[in-house]
Amino acid sequence: MGVISVLFPEGSKRELLQKVPPSEPDFFVDLGLDQIVNTLTASREEEYHLRVFFFLPLQDIEAIRYRQEVMRDLEDENLAESIKTFSQGMHAVRTQLALSKKLYYKHNKEGWFLEAVATYCETVEKLAHSLSSSAIQSRGLCAFREYLLGYIRSSRFVTLKEATEKLRRDLADVEYCLIIDGGRVKVRRYEQEADYSKEIEKTFAKFRKDAAKDYKIQYPQRVEMNHVEAKIAELVARLFPEVFSSLEAYCAENADFLDGTVATFDREIQFYLAYLEYIAPLRRKGLQFCYPEVSDTCKDICAHETFDLALAYRLMSEGKTVVTNDFFLQGQERVFVVSGPNQGGKTTFARTFGQLHYLASLGCPVPGKVARLFLFDRIFTHFEREEDIKNLHGKLEDDLVRMHTILTQATSKSIIIINEIFNSTTLHDALLLSREIMERILQLDALCVWVTFVVELASLSDRIVSMVSTVSPDNPSVRTYKILRKPADGLAFALLIAEKYRLTRDQIKERIKP
Amino acid sequence: MKVFLMFRDHNFTLKKQRSPLVEELVKDLELAVLWEAMALGDDYLYEVAREAFLASCGDIETILYRQKVLEDCIRNASIVRDMYALVVKAIEMRKRSYLSGIFSRYPSSILSGAVGLLEVFVEMLRELRSFADRYAHRFTSEGFTRFFTMLQEELDDAYLAIVEEHLRELRLKRGALISARLGRGNVGEEYTLRKPRDSRGWRAPWQRRSPVYSFSIDPRDESGAKALSELRDRGVNIAANALAQSADHVVNFFESLRLELAFYVSCLNLYDQLTALGEPVTFPVPFPKEERKHLASGLYDPCLALVTKKKVVGNDLDACGKDLIIITGANQGGKSTFLRSIGIAQLMMQCGMFVPAESFGANLCERLFTHFRRREDTTLKSGKLDEELKRMSDIVDELTPNAMVLCNESFASTNEREGSEIARQIVSAFLDRRIKVVFVTHQYEFARSFLVSKMDNVLFLRAERESNGKRTFKIVEGEPLQTSYGEDVYRKVFETSENELPEKSSLQLSWR
Incomplete structure (x- = not known):
């Protein structure tokens, strides 16, 4: 065995x-x-x-x-x-x-x-x-x-x-006495002499009123002998020869x-303990974890009340609360296009999606109340990077090179996560390029999350699901960090913000008298 | 070994009484003046006087117990002062021996330091006992009789000889005998200092000693010498601790003795100063808290006497059966001084002291509070009335039945009708709760409200004023009058300055 x-x-x-x-x-x-x-x-x-x-x-x-x-x-x-x-x-x-x-x-x-x-x-x-x-x-x-x-x-x-x-x-039974007199040490067996501290305590008992200051010096239990202790140990071994010779034999036999x-x-x-320890404080805060159902054939995936584990861990240590989100794909749906106001949790959503799948593939419980996930062969990510001056390509070219590499390696079992590419170019170009790449992804039949400001992307195909980050209806500057499955209407938010600053069409007409 | 000079059955301890209300009391009654007189510049005596004063005790037995001890002290002042000096010297010895931190890092030094200190203490204990041997017959109080008997019994020659024998042995002149066991990794542990057997004793064959092996550290082996001395230190550690703690216990005994004697020495200091001014002092007669007794003759404010360094006017008082004393009358007629003398006498009685009077008797009170009008306080953010009400509310938080409250022109910061009504509400509630109140007031409305109700438990006093407006500083029984003679004071101030500023003063006079 x-x-x-x-x-x-x-x-x-x-x-x-x-x-x-x-x-x-x-x-x-x-x-x-x-x-x-x-x-x-x-x-x-x-x-x-x-x-x-x-x-x-x-x-x-x-x-x-x-x-x-x-x-x-x-x-x-x-x-x-x-x-x-x-x-x-x-x-x-x-x-x-x-x-x-x-x-x-x-x-x-x-x-x-x-x-x-x-x-x-x-x-x-x-x-x-x-x-x-x-x-x-x-x-x-x-x-x-x-x-x-x-x-x-x-x-x-x-x-x-x-x-x-x-x-x-x-x-443990070995007990011996030292007589230390200047630089000379005698070693012999212990002969039941009385403990001197007891004698002292007895003599002065009549003065004792309450607990006294502790004058004991804390000596750490020594681990390593110095040469004086070693010399003493040798002499103790001579006082108790049988014990020490059997110890010697024992060590040799059981190496x-x-x-x-x-x-x-x-x-x-430790793999398991480490993971469970890591998520335990989050669970105590009321966040849920579940054992996902994993399939390598069916792409009907979903997760309820899920969240970005790394972010949640950080928020928890700062004492902040965590917002959970839901997502699902069904039938022929393969791609999430995430749009909406910035700092609204779009990138977090994309990360969450990737984390969930990766953690599931390790055999770990994942953030969320329930989850059904896909067993991928590889994960590819394309997140916006700092421009690399050593790179001779321009930013746009660089984006395309990376995208190309991904698309040549990815299979129908892969997961592709794209976060804000092509934002160094005009909207017109971005739309054009995005459309091209989207088509290839759909062709591949891979799972994909794509965070973008190009809202038109969300309505290219019925295999694409639009997800939108949202703001509080009362105060548009407050993010809810909720990502909802709904049509990408780039306008609603802009109107709210404009209203707040009295910059809607009507307001401006009001303010500027004819 | 218990001192028990303050209580029959337990030691006195210093509890730091620090709270805003206590600070009010100290300030209002000018207690610092009294404590300074008791301390004569000695910070320790000041502290003891203060805390003993504030830790007022509520049982008659203890008060009488201390009165007897204090009487003994007054009769044998120089003996008590000598004994106090010896105790102070002993405590100084300890400070000198341990204050340098170097000793405390090595058990061997702790051991020899403790041996040295205890050798000195043995001498001091012997000397202390000799006080008992020589003077016990001159003391009659229960406290001192018990204390001296204890010294003679516990510190007899036989006992002191045993202690000295131990101290000699603990010099470890024949080397340190240390037992040990093997700990983890076969490293020695549980090092314990042992008392060597008498080497002359006869031994049976089966008690024959084990073989003895020995070695010596090479004189040039410095790390070996260091290692060995650490082993020795580990060996004496527990015993050194026990001996140093024993020395501390002896010091504690000296400390307790110093603390309790310090109280009486500070009383002696005050006694000397008041009698030198020709002021009377007397041991008061305490009555139970539940009763309402207040009877005094020649009651004066000792602080005033100490500050002015002359004999001050004393007052008589008979407030038996009274829960409320309302004092009205002339400005600067001695009302506040009288109020303070009542408070101070109460506190002195309750800590077992003599009181500043020819004769005095009163019921004890649970606690004493003062609520004096603040005149000069300009730092206040909230209104004056707010401040006064807040302070009163703080007092109410702490009040219990049979407490006593001294009010000095409380709620005078608002108009008379409002102030009177507030005061009346508060005082009536106090009376319902059996709280004794002495109230100095200018507010006629307030005083009159109790006058018309004709309650038996209210006493009205008035600052005396002769027909020519001159103050006698006597407080006598008398119902409130509608004027407080403010005009008198006013006139006095303006008359003295009239020569310089005749126009301005006449202008102001005509205003009135």
């Missing part, structure tokens, strides 16, 4: 991991996925190298379901908590082992090795105990549980544990005690 993985079902293309480039995909920044992944892996990256898992969208529905099952199991806080405890334990094991390797004095090294094994045994047993009493259902976790229960009953583990416990007991499957689990499960 191979190593059990909670991220990849047996037979899935786990080996693709090797091919994932270590840097994030092109569209990450455009969609805000970089912020999400950076934040949620931040505290774990050094130890677990999780980023690579987030750079690999899954290509088959079965693998996505496999992960969704595990994630659902981990929504049980008790289970997640006990796995976190396990991870902390494993972290401690690694730290202690590294320490033991690094140390110089023999008794010190051996002491920390023993400590690492003890932590390991305790951590593994505790996890087995919590898993055996929890109602897990996912294939991934069930398989791992089965393995783990077998492991802790194996003689390999049982022998290790018993030897460890005995040694720790014996070492590689760590189990491979346990170690893999420890790393892979």
Whole structure:
């Protein structure tokens, strides 16, 4: 049996991991996925190298379901908590082992090795105990549980544990005395001499009124021996020879005690924990997440009460509220054209659409109450960029070159997200070029979100859905951040603003007397 | 070891009484003058006098307990002052020994510092006990008798010898015996200083000592010496803490003693100054809060005496059975001074002191509040009446039955009819709630409203004025009159300046 993985079902293309480039995909920044992944892996990256898992969208529905099952199991806080405890334990094991390797004095090294094994045994047993009493259902976790229960009953583990416990007991019983007189140290066994602080307290008890200031100096428990401590330890070992010789033998016998499957689990499960931890504060604020239904054939997609995850995370930390939006495509509909006032949430909508699909392909729950999404092969984004002076093309040409590259690579299973291109040219040209590209996209049958000021684009075909950012009817300068499915009427908003400044046709006629 | 000179069964502690209402009280009664006299320039005495004064105590037993202790102090003033000086010296020793922060970073230094300090304290405790040995027979109060007996019992020679023996041992001349266990990574922990066994004792074979291994740090090995001294520090840490805390406990005992003696020493200071001016003082007779007793002869304002440095006019008062005293009469006729003397005597009585009078008795009050008219305050943003009402409302927040409120021309900032009505509303409510009120007022309407109702529990007093308009500063029983003799004052002011500005003053006179 191979190593059990909670991220990849047996037979899935786990080996693709090797091919994932270590840097994030092109569209990450455009969609805000970089912020999400950076934040949620931040505290774990050094130890677990999780980023690579987030750079690999899954290509088959079965693998996505496999992960969704595990994630659902981990929504049980008790289970997640006990796995976190396990991870902390494993972290401690690694730290202690590294320490033991690094140390110089023999008794010190051996002491920390023993400590690492003890932590390991305790951590593994505790996890087995919590898993055996929890109602897990996912294939991934069930398989791992089965393995783990077998492991802790194996003689390999049982022998290790018993030897460890005995040694720790014996070492804990060692008690000795130092007599420090100038630069001279005597070491002998402890002979039940009385604690001097107790004597002192007894003598002065009559003056005691209330709690006194603490004069104790806080000494950190030392980890590493210095040469004086090492010398003392040597003499203590001579006072208690049996204990120390069995410790020596134990270290030699158990040099590689760590189990491979346990170690893999420890790393892979972090993928889930990191994501759930990231969305937990948003859930507490009342925002909903759901496990999307994913299809690789049907393009009838939808999402209700969804939002931009990266933005929501930032707004939450600033104490602001998050506006949710809905969208759907049905039948032959393939393209959203988003128009309306600026800063009204258009770009956010486009990002949300991309994020949702990408997160779904990782097997994660996505922002929203319900979602039905499409399993894409690739995502392409074309967001407005700063002009690159090293680039010899002009801005318009550059836009077209990028668009061309996208269109040659995209398939009917791709997602294309376009944000304000051609705004460096005249409206007439923009309309012309946009129309051309739109036709190619429709031909491709790819899914697309296109944010544009060219409102005419929205009515080119019945396969295009018009979405409009809206303003508050009472005060047009207030954005609602709601993106609604309705005809693109570039005029309504302009009228409202004009009215506010008393610049409508009628108002101007009023103000300018004939 | 409890001092118990302020209370029969517990120690006195300094509670900082700082609130706007307390500050009003202090200002209105000019208590700072009194405390300065009690402190004689000593900040500590000032603080103690202030807080003892403000932490007025509400039970007769404690008041009488303190009166007896204070009587002892007055009779044995120099002994009490000597004892106080010894205690102050002990506390100074501690400050000198620990104030330099260097000691506190190393347990070994803490230990030797504490040993040194306690060696001095043992001497001081011995000296303190000798006060008891020599003078106990001269003291009769319950407080001092108990205190001296305690010193003799707790600090006998046998006990002091045990302490000295420990201190000698804790110099660790024979090296430090430290036990330890193995912690994580086999690094030693739980270092504990042990008391060595008497080495002469006989041992059975099974008690035979374990082998002893030893080594020495090379004299040139500086890091080794440092490591070893840290080990020793870890070893003595807990014991050093215990000893330093013990030293603190001894200091605390000295502190409590200083605190309680400081109160009596500050009383002695005041006593000396008032008697030097020829002013009488007397121990008051306290009555329960629920009763209404107020009986005084020769009651005066000690602050006025201290400031003018001469004997001032005393007044008699009989307000038994009265809930409300309304004082009217001549301007600058001594009404405010009289009101203050009532307040100050009340506070002095309630902290166990003598009072500024030939004789005095009164019921205790729950708390004392003052509501004096602010004349000079120009910083106010809101109107004067608003300010007055706000202050009164703050007082009402804190009031309970059997409290006492002293009002000085309250609500005079508005016209008489309104002011009178406001005052009448408030005072009537106070009476309903059994709050004792002394009210100095010019407002005839207000005074008259209580006069016509012929209530038994209201007393009317008046600042006396001779027929020629001269003030005697005597406050006597008398119903309110419709004029407050403002004209007299007016005239007095203008007569003195008439020579310089005859035209202007005559002009103003004719206005009236």
